């Protein structure tokens with residue numbers, strides 16, 4: 351894992367109210383992210399501002415990372431970018447919920463960046479917002495073709511009734 355994501359915050363902690371900016375470009379692999387939606391070699395843009403308080407350091411800014419997956423409707427490649435606005439707190443003694451720990455005056459950004467990117471990565475990606483998907487009957491890609499399948503959605507209650515009719519013995 352890259353050491354560039356381990357920030358020495360001693361200087362900041364000595365002077366509450368002071369701030370520093372960080373622009374880093376670690377790769378997904380350097381962040382320790384193992385997830386099929388993220389290419390290990392892809393570059394993550396980490397743009398953060400660290401501001402010291404009397405009881406910790408606020409880290410805010412933006413993370414951006416490209417993701418790639420299969421469209422949930424048509425299975426074609428789906429691509430996009432995760433953009434997270436972060437606002438996190440680091441403390442020596444963690445008292446706030448969801449705060450990260452400052453260990454030996456060091457701030458480890460990797461875990462925070464990892465958690466935010468994984469949380470914001472899409473769970474049901476689409477190749478485009480209005481993707482028409484595949485025909486449930488013949489499987490044709492309705493974005494590029496049409497089919498003659500009866501696409502009428504059958505209400506399961508009517509389906510049960512028609513089954514009943516079929517099963518009635520003929521007089």
Ligand SMILES: [Zn+2]
Pocket residue numbers: 421422423424425426476477478481482483
């Ligand atoms: Zn699609």
Ligand SMILES: [Zn+2]
Pocket residue numbers: 485486487488489490497498499
């Ligand atoms: Zn069809």
